[in-house]
Amino acid sequence: ARTLRLVLGDQLNPLHSWFDAVDPEVVYVLMEVRSETDYVLHHAQKILAIFAAMRAFAARLRADGHRVRYISLDDASNRQSLPANLSALVTHYQTQEVQWQAPDEWRVDQTLQQWAEGQALPATVVDTEHFLTARHELPRLFAGRKQWLMEHFYRQMRRRFELLLDASGQPEGGQWNFDHDNRKRWPGTPPEPEDRRAPHDHDALWQMLQQQGVASFGEPQTKQLRWPLDRDEALQHLEHFITRVLPCFGDYEDAMSSRAQRLFHSLLSFALNVKMLQPLEVVRRAEQAYRDGDAPLAAVEGFIRQIIGWREYVRGIYWSQMPGYDERNALAHRLPLPAWFWTGQTRMRCLQHAIGQSLQTAHAHHIQRLMVIGNFALLAGLNPKELHHWYLGIYIDAFEWVELPNTLGMSQWADGGIIATKPYVSSAAYIGRMSDYCHGCAYDPKQKTGEDACPFNALYWDFFLRHRSTFGNNPRMGMAYQQLKKMDPADLTRLQEQAASLRARLDSL
Ligand code: FAD
Ligand code: DLZ
Ligand code: SF4
Structure with a gap:
């Protein structure tokens, strides 16, 4: 094969332009590796959901006619790190070029860049085509400002993507932010919506993880994993949220209850972060619900702000502050976790x-x-x-x-x-x-x-x-x-x- 294309565990976006055409000279590679399971002690469900979603994604690519090399954790040829596996694959396939989508994590970004520097063949990094802002855009947007306020960033995003604007380009409802309406305590009604769960059975995957000695914590819930594992399921979750849950999202956004774990949150963060869903399609769907009269403005505005505001903003902060951000300790706090x-x-x-x-x-x-x-x-x-x-x-x-x-x-x-x-x-x-x-x-x-x-x-x-x-x-x-x-x-x-x-x-x- 001429080209290897690496797909990371949080890059499961079937809409990426990579997949527009089938090319028999391209091999897509996904790998389950110990370097990624072990860099921190993970919740059991996180490893299960990522691996199950990676497997589903590989199956979908194959069904669409793409060539796929899937290295499972227990594969005999697995060298258990991204660079070691890549080197082996380059030799095996006699590849002339390696490509990957820009990783969202600094550590992985460095690992891949360093690997590429030691290779004779060219490596190309392409965009993930997921986020609304570029990695290093934030410092430019805030140029000359002392405080990098999210609210300032958010208004620019609203304008740029023409979200919740009225005919004259002003914010819908005359305000950019309706948070003062969104601070209610939950009295026990309306009832919490039930979860949408597709039937899954991850016993075999869980057994494999155990046999391989992957450490984890938390409940695996192999029979009732609540997270969508492919784009179709994620779209069903989105639709359920928009029609059944979003109308109450704003009112109880800050509420907490011992009788309701989910309340009126979307539970879409996993699907978004592994890129099964695109942020723009999610917020446009929410805006549509407002236009159709199916959800109040305060709820829709608040929800949209989390995604085009906070989510993009913190990503910009991350790339503007790395490396070294994880070392900061401005208040010199040192006690270990209880x-x-x-x-x-x-x-x-x-x-x-x-x-x-x-x-x-x-x-x-x-x-x-x-x-x-x-x-x-x-x-x-x-x-x-x-x-x-x-x-x-x-x-x-x-x-x-x-x-x-x-x-x-x-x-x-x-x-x-x-x-x-x-x-x-x-x-x-x-x-x-x-x-x-x-x-x-x-x-x-x-x-x-x-x-x-x-x-x-x-x-x-x-x-x-x-x-x-x-x-x-x-x-x-x-x-x-x-x-x-x-x-x-x-x-x-x-x-x-x-x-x-x-x-x-x-x-x-
Ligand atoms: P909803 O309440 O339904 O919100 C909708 C969407 O908005 C979320 O799916 C998410 O994509 C986005 N969003 C909301 N708040 C934020 C925020 N502050 N930053 C970025 N995106 C946001 N979110 C993560 O996705 N991953 C994390 O690792 C994470 N760690 C957090 C750690 C701390 C200490 C705090 C205070 C917040 C953290 N958040 C994180 C933000 C937020 O708590 C979660 O996004 C949210 O709880 C996910 O559940 P949901 O999909 O039901 O969210
Ligand atoms: C979190 C995670 C885990 C547990 N395992 C894998 C894996 O085996 N293979 C993989 O490609 N990605 C995994 N991921 C996600 C990555 O660790 C990493 O967090 C993201 O790719 C960086 O944005
Ligand atoms: Fe309330 Fe108990 Fe928590 Fe204090 S520790 S805030 S009393 S629930």
């Missing part, structure tokens, strides 16, 4: 649910990730890099380009405020307002100190005290420092003692 991150066994009911659900389903929605797990980690002072590895491993949608800026930047403020103008921290009051978690918790959300006091409370006030030199002059945090000023010094000392004692026994909370 053991219950791997079991969910803590008496803090909010964390028990958010982590328990993550172990069970490989998913938690945004506010659980940000305002329960991330919030606790930031208040407690957990090591941001360790936390980054945990998030990268546990979530079905976690790929470094999107996970790292969200975890280290948005949630932990470890980048010194590139993404978040102020740290996302709260006491029990916020969690109590947005969820039913506090009801029935072993801790009392109203107490700040004492045996039964909710740990979030003392840690919250102590956070501001500890980081006064960083945040004391931040006008967006003035309120908290005003409140601290009014507190009795003896109370402050008690809060600090309580926080120090909590921090010394995180494992047993």
